[in-house]
Amino acid sequence: MSDPWSEPAVRSDRAERANRSVTPFRAPRRDQWSALASPQLITVGVDIGGTKVAAGVVSAEGKVLDRARRETPDRSKSPQVVEDTIVDVVLELAERHSIHAVGIGAAGFVDARRASVLFAPHLSWRNEPLRDAISDRLRLPVVVENDANASAWAEWRYGAGYGEHHLVVVNLGTGIGGGIVVNGAVQRGEYGVGGEFGHMQVVPAGHRCECGNRGCWEQYASGNALVREARELAMADSPVAQGLLERAEGDPGRITGPLISAAAKDGDPASIELFAEIGQWLGVGIANLACAFDPGCFVVGGGVSDAGELLLAPAREAFRRTLSGRGFRPEARIVRAALGNDAGLVGAADLARPLARRFRRARRRRDRLRERRAVT
Numbered sequence: 194m195s196d197p198w199s200e201p202a203v204r205s206d207r208a209e210r211a212n213r214s215v216t217p218f219r220a221p222r223r224d225q226w227s228a229l230a231s232p233q234l235i236t237v238g239v240d241i242g243g244t245k246v247a248a249g250v251v252s253a254e255g256k257v258l259d260r261a262r263r264e265t266p267d268r269s270k271s272p273q274v275v276e277d278t279i280v281d282v283v284l285e286l287a288e289r290h291s292i293h294a295v296g297i298g299a300a301g302f303v304d305a306r307r308a309s310v311l312f313a314p315h316l317s318w319r320n321e322p323l324r325d326a327i328s329d330r331l332r333l334p335v336v337v338e339n340d341a342n343a344s345a346w347a348e349w350r351y352g353a354g355y356g357e358h359h360l361v362v363v364n365l366g367t368g369i370g371g372g373i374v375v376n377g378a379v380q381r382g383e384y385g386v387g388g389e390f391g392h393m394q395v396v397p398a399g400h401r402c403e404c405g406n407r408g409c410w411e412q413y414a415s416g417n418a419l420v421r422e423a424r425e426l427a428m429a430d431s432p433v434a435q436g437l438l439e440r441a442e443g444d445p446g447r448i449t450g451p452l453i454s455a456a457a458k459d460g461d462p463a464s465i466e467l468f469a470e471i472g473q474w475l476g477v478g479i480a481n482l483a484c485a486f487d488p489g490c491f492v493v494g495g496g497v498s499d500a501g502e503l504l505l506a507p508a509r510e511a512f513r514r515t516l517s518g519r520g521f522r523p524e525a526r527i528v529r530a531a532l533g534n535d536a537g538l539v540g541a542a543d544l545a546r547p548l549a550r551r552f553r554r555a556r557r558r559r560d561r562l563r564e565r566r567a568v569t
């Protein structure tokens with residue numbers, strides 16, 4: 194049965210030809226990428242999320258060899274407390290592994306030198322010189338990265354974006370995080386805060402956003418948007434929301450993202466519809482991003498992407514319907530992220546690897562000098 198409101202799925206011959214004429218870019222194999230090639234040092238990645246600090250020892254192949262985690266100190270706690278938590282979790286791993294560098298992925302604006310967190314909405318950091326503070330205490334090289342950039346890097350290196358020349362990653366969590374990887378480098382912008390797609394305005398005078406504006410994309414296509422819509426539906430006392438309310442034991446306040454996700458996978462029509470709505474906004478936003486970046490592939494990650502095709506199929510449909518010059522240009526693929534919750538810490542750890550090599554070289558030089566002095 195065809196839906197009279199959607200465009201036919203048949204694409205024009207011209208679009209097909211345009212798609213065919215593109216030579217696929219072949220990124221160097223992992224072992225050929227000189228800046229990241231052997232020695233295969235292990236590093237630690239720390240992902241600071243809204244609720245937990247997750248750390249892991251990551252091999253040069255992107256495997257998480259060991260893990261440790263702590264609760265994230267809330268916004269009321271001083272930056273010192275967050276620092277202590279990071280140091281504590283890394284030291285726990287350092288007891289079991291020989292670590293050469295630490296990468297920290299933080300949800301916030303990180304400066305271009307990757308040293309300070311300019312602003313973090315969920316933590317007390319305001320212009321916090323995190324890199325030097327942690328590095329001094331651990332006596333290890335440290336790099337600070339925006340969490341979405343770290344996940345984008347991980348997806349490019351080891352995940353769904355592997356082998357892509359131009360990649361855009363969109364993470365649907367509480368809000369929307371984004372990352373851009375072009376020619377094997379994270380694009381951070383002049384001041385380090387590029388890729389904040391979540392705050393592009395998509396609806397004039399729309400929903401209020403934490404950032405101070407109205408109608409931001411993340412108010413329509415994030416986990417928060419999904420839960421807000423589901424709760425509103427449940428509170429409207431609509432029979433449509435029956436299934437959702439039963440799962441939440443009659444309390445709309447108990448409806449969460451994972452609950453909606455589980456309901457949709459079980460075939461609850463209202464939940465499927467909610468994902469279709471979020472997916473359609475996702476597709477519209479991605480079509481806008483295609484205007485700006487024209488990447489070969491969009492990787493969609495974050496908790497909401499657990500819904501898989503329930504989210505991505507409507508997103509692709511809306512993307513095709515909204516893309517400028519549709520039918521006359523090659524279309525980017527839209528795929529689900531491959532690394533799940535690990536992307537942030539794997540990416541942060543891998544971005545610290547070049548530092549680890551330098552650190553090890555410096556330490557060897559120092560040791561040789563010491564030996565020579567001992568001999569004379």
Ligand SMILES: [Zn+2]
Nearest residue numbers: 392402404409
């Ligand atoms: Zn906003």
